[in-house]
Amino acid sequence: xxxLGYHASHEQLPPSALLTAVQDAEAAGFDGAMCSDHLAPWxxxxxxxxxxxxxxxxxxxxxxxxFGVVTAPGQRYHPVIAAQAIGTLEEMFPGRFWACLGSGExxxxxxxxxxxxxxxxxxxxxxxxxxxxxxxxxxxxVSHEGTVRVHRARLWSxxxxxxxxxxxxVASETAAHVAGWADGLVxxxxxxxxxxxxxxxxxxxxxxxxxxxxxxxxxxxxxxxALAIVRDQWRHAAVTGPRLWDVEQxxxxxxxxxxxxxxxxxxxxxxxxxxRDLAAxxxxxxxxxxxxxxxxxxxxxxxxxxxxAQRELLPALRELLP
Numbered sequence: 001x002x003x004l005g006y007h008a009s010h011e012q013l014p015p016s017a018l019l020t021a022v023q024d025a026e027a028a029g030f031d032g033a034m035c036s037d038h039l040a041p042w043x044x045x046x047x048x049x050x051x052x053x054x055x056x057x058x059x060x061x062x063x064x065x066x067f068g069v070v071t072a073p074g075q076r077y078h079p080v081i082a083a084q085a086i087g088t089l090e091e092m093f094p095g096r097f098w099a100c101l102g103s104g105e106x107x108x109x110x111x112x113x114x115x116x117x118x119x120x121x122x123x124x125x126x127x128x129x130x131x132x133x134x135x136x137x138x139x140x141x142v143s144h145e146g147t148v149r150v151h152r153a154r155l156w157s158x159x160x161x162x163x164x165x166x167x168x169x170v171a172s173e174t175a176a177h178v179a180g181w182a183d184g185l186v187x188x189x190x191x192x193x194x195x196x197x198x199x200x201x202x203x204x205x206x207x208x209x210x211x212x213x214x215x216x217x218x219x220x221x222x223x224x225x226a227l228a229i230v231r232d233q234w235r236h237a238a239v240t241g242p243r244l245w246d247v248e249q250x251x252x253x254x255x256x257x258x259x260x261x262x263x264x265x266x267x268x269x270x271x272x273x274x275x276r277d278l279a280a281x282x283x284x285x286x287x288x289x290x291x292x293x294x295x296x297x298x299x300x301x302x303x304x305x306x307x308x309a310q311r312e313l314l315p316a317l318r319e320l321l322p
Contacts, residue, residue: 002286002321004314006030006306007214007296008059011041012233015050015058021302022059028310032066033059034100034186034214034294039076039108042236043257044250053085060093067097068212070168070186072104074122075112079129080153083136090159100186100212101130102168103245110248119242121147123177130165130181137162164209170241172201184209189216191267195288203289212292213285216269219278219297219305219313226271227262229299235260237268269298275312283320293317 006025008018022033037052052069060067073082082099089097103122110116117125125147135142136155144150167178168186175185175198185202187195199211216234220226230237236253238260247253272278286293295313297305 001318002290003031003210003212003292004317005032005034005212005292005294007294008033008035009046009296009298010035010048010050010052010055011038011046012048012298012300013302014048015055017302018050018055019058019062021306023062024303024306025309026063026065028306029314030065030295030309032068033063034068034070034212037069037071037108039111041250042107043233043254045232045254046250053089056089056097057092060089060096065096067093068100068166068186070100070102072102072109072126073129073133074125074148075104075109075114078150079132079148080136080142080150082129083133083153084155084157086133086163086165087137087155087158090161090163091157094159094161098164098166098184100166100168100184101126101133103174105245106248107250107253116246116248119245123174126167126178127181130167134162134165134181166209166212169198169202172197175199175202175207176205178202179205179207182207182209184212186212186214188214189268189270189285192285192288195285195290199289210291211289212294213288213290214294214296215282215285216296216298217278217282218269218271218299219275219308220271220273220299222273223271226273227266230265230269230271231262233300234269234298235265238264275308276316279313279316279320282317286321 073079086099103126106116141154164183166184167182169175218226218229235257238257270281
């Protein structure tokens with residue numbers, strides 16, 4: 001059975017409200033949850049961005065299912081600090097936590113004042129950061145000289161077993177690049193052909209472990225209401241890579257997405273008024289080879305979505321998925 005998870009959006013809800021939402025999601029029958037680790041929202045109207053690591057401790061303590069976080073070691077976080085955060089959560093909640101490592105976005109990383117490097121450098125930095133983190137979690141004393149520098153670091157509080165370290169990838173080239181070290185892959189919903197390319201690139205390069213698909217959706221009483229939610233909260237979806245990784249401020253995302261047409265927005269968000277119709281759209285993408293699906297309702301009101309997910313959407317997905 002495909003794993004059906006809930007995506008907790010720090011960029012849209014205050015941490016306290018998001019904690020309630022994730023507890024409701026578990027009660028509604030979701031199999032687990034994930035979140036992203038952002039310093040800023042994608043747009044001004046989203047208006048939030050709580051600290052994921054503080055929140056994860058509370059969320060894991062208040063629930064009993066698994067959690068993951070997408071984070072970017074190397075600039076805003078030194079990889080030794082990232083390893084300490086990862087190790088602490090897994091020690092406290094064994095078998096329930098995973099981390100997904102990515103090369104980051106300027107909107108979160110520019111605040112250090114260091115130059116935002118080109119993609120090739122960021123990929124190298126990610127590889128080195130993963131190496132440092134995994135060695136620390138294994139109990140080694142680590143020194144390293146490269147895109148990151150480490151001097152005789154050691155984790156004193158470690159889990160009995162290191163948690164999985166997944167990789168984040170949107171493009172097939174990145175998926176192939178990380179396949180040598182990742183314990184699994186997390187990507188975002190695109191058209192079916194692009195998703196098939198990502199899966200083939202990762203598996204073809206020897207990639208192992210689960211394939212997780214984060215899927216942005218808007219489920220509302222009618223299609224126009226769902227579309228209005230996307231226009232209000234998820235317009236930045238019109239800004240795609242590589243430009244996506246280089247924008248610094250929420251106001252800049254808003255400006256870049258100004259005047260974008262609905263057809264462009266709906267390439268990144270699935271909308272429906274009927275839960276079974278939405279389930280069919282999700283399955284069409286999940287069939288590209290994914291074991292896990294994390295659903296993100298892009299509206300700020302999570303209660304009605306979670307209620308309909310329990311009553312309609314999750315049963316439909318479990319019926320339609322293999």
